[in-house]
Amino acid sequence: MTTSPTTASPIRRVVLVGRAIIAIAILAAVIGQLITSVAFWTARGDVSIPLDLLNFFSFFTIESNVLAMVVLALLVAAQLGRPRIGRRFDVLLLCATTYMVVTGIVYNALLRGIELPQGATLGWSNEVLHLIAPLWMLIDWLLTAGKREVRFADLRIVAIYPVLWLVYTLLRGPVTLDQASGRSWWYPYPFLDPATHANGYAGVAVMCLIVAATVLLGAAALVAYARSRRRSLAPRTTDAARA
Template sequence: MRFVRWLRLIVAASIAAAVVATLAETASRTTINPFNFFGYFTIQSNLIGCVVLVVASVSRPDSPRRDEAILLLRGAATTYLVVVGLVYAVLLAPLGAAGGVPLPWANVVMHVIVPVYFVVDWLLAPDRHPLPWRKFWIVLVYPLAWCAVVLVRGATDGWVPYPFLDPSSGYGSVAFFVALITLVVTAAGAAVWGLSRVPAPGTPASPRA
């Protein structure tokens, strides 16, 4: 587990470096609007992932409730970053859209490397046990809140983080993509919750929850 903890800290540092470098690069070209810069699902999900990795690395489980809380955070972060990777690969990369990360190496870190790492960490790290389905709703809170804020901003000040959420394309199209994002988050979350029941290599099977 010591190797896993250090690896998580290294990945967390990589996320922080990518976000800071992107912020600096953007600031060198234009005035930073923090509500815009930090409004991207990619940026927010990576920051969530960074915090979760640090918490999972430095904490020592001292109660079943604390252990479950950390695992729920990991499960949620893994879900969001899987969605980041899928949306980038399917919707943004074909359009040549940077998705809020115009710096090439930082784009690769946040859209490719980090999502892949979270999946590998979820599958192979030994500090995992079955997540309770009764708490699956937790994974949907942040994405739905994010969509709501984006829709309000798109209808008021006109800013949207991704072209497929632009109201100028028609609210029917926007509604379709919001529904699609919700479906993808639900499916990704269900996969993460389901995989929590698959024992990591070298660990005994856990009882179902």
């Protein structure tokens, strides 16, 4: 039996509204920062705006937020009774939540106060993408974890995208022009730039290992919580109520 939004519990209604608001906020934040950055690059006289755009969408922050926005939109649709969602979606939600939580941790621990090379930073957009949206994804998971059918084996899936992103970033960085400084290399985050480390690539490797450990430990904690909550709840959860 499908639970309609009008008969849903207060918590489900709050979650529904929160998901819709955060999805819209992420969309507005990405567009707002993009518009601000394009204006900044144009005023700076950059030769290649397409290169700037590729760099913009090469940020893990942007990519993880776009994924979170899509996942939240699907959750809203599922909660309104549109598509059916199952375990594969639960794994996708685990990935999105992990990436967003790690984005929030890494930014606020290492990068807050540092001007990142995507152009002039739009203050409210920065807070949405690095603080508000990651916090919501964590809260959403904590509130609905009992409905998530996830396993520790899913950590292998969670790790795929960050590994591919790191490989892409480290291979592309040395051959990408930094139009702001004129340097022949460009990295989205300072801790991935060998020039910022006394030990060069060894320092980058250490940071990569730290971030990888954060991803895996974060995902493991989310899975452990979901499995604990799932065991404590009644087993009868229909697909329609899983959102």
